[in-house]
Amino acid sequence: MSAFQNLDPAGVSPEDRINALRGYKATINNPRVSEEAKQHAHEMIDSLGGDQPRAEMKQFDQQHDQNRVAGGLKASLSNPRVSQQGKNQAQEKLDKLSGPSE
Incomplete structure (x- = not known):
């Protein structure tokens, strides 16, 4: 189950998931973010399907x-x-x- 599925009964669009992935990737690359937050961002990227939303959007x-x-x-x-x-x-x-x- 996607991390955001409960927000919209119709499901989350690939575009929304890509935007969420961008935020998590930015968190991972930000030197001022804690290791705990970076670990959480990695987990969220995995739960959102990695690059699958990008393929769906294409x-x-x-x-x-x-x-x-x-x-x-x-x-x-x-x-x-x-x-x-x-x-x-x-x-x-x-x-x-x-x-x-x-």
């Missing part, structure tokens, strides 16, 4: 980027200033993004 960003690309392609299809050739290319790219039609 996957989320890739999906989000694909959605933005698709939105831009759709916008170009209805833009009167885009040539027919440009609209055809946008449609082809959009078809490739969405996969095979059923």
Whole structure:
């Protein structure tokens, strides 16, 4: 169980976990922090999954980027200033993004 799961019923986002990890890593590298606090920070990093939140966030960003690309392609299809050739290319790219039609 994550250290922060009880705060939000929907669970903690990877972004929030990354921010928490940043704080714990800063604690470990701060020379003015006690060894006890550094040990606690190490334990919290382990309980938060190490670099797992970063991998989850990267996957989320890739999906989000694909959605933005698709939105831009759709916008170009209805833009009167885009040539027919440009609209055809946008449609082809959009078809490739969405996969095979059923």
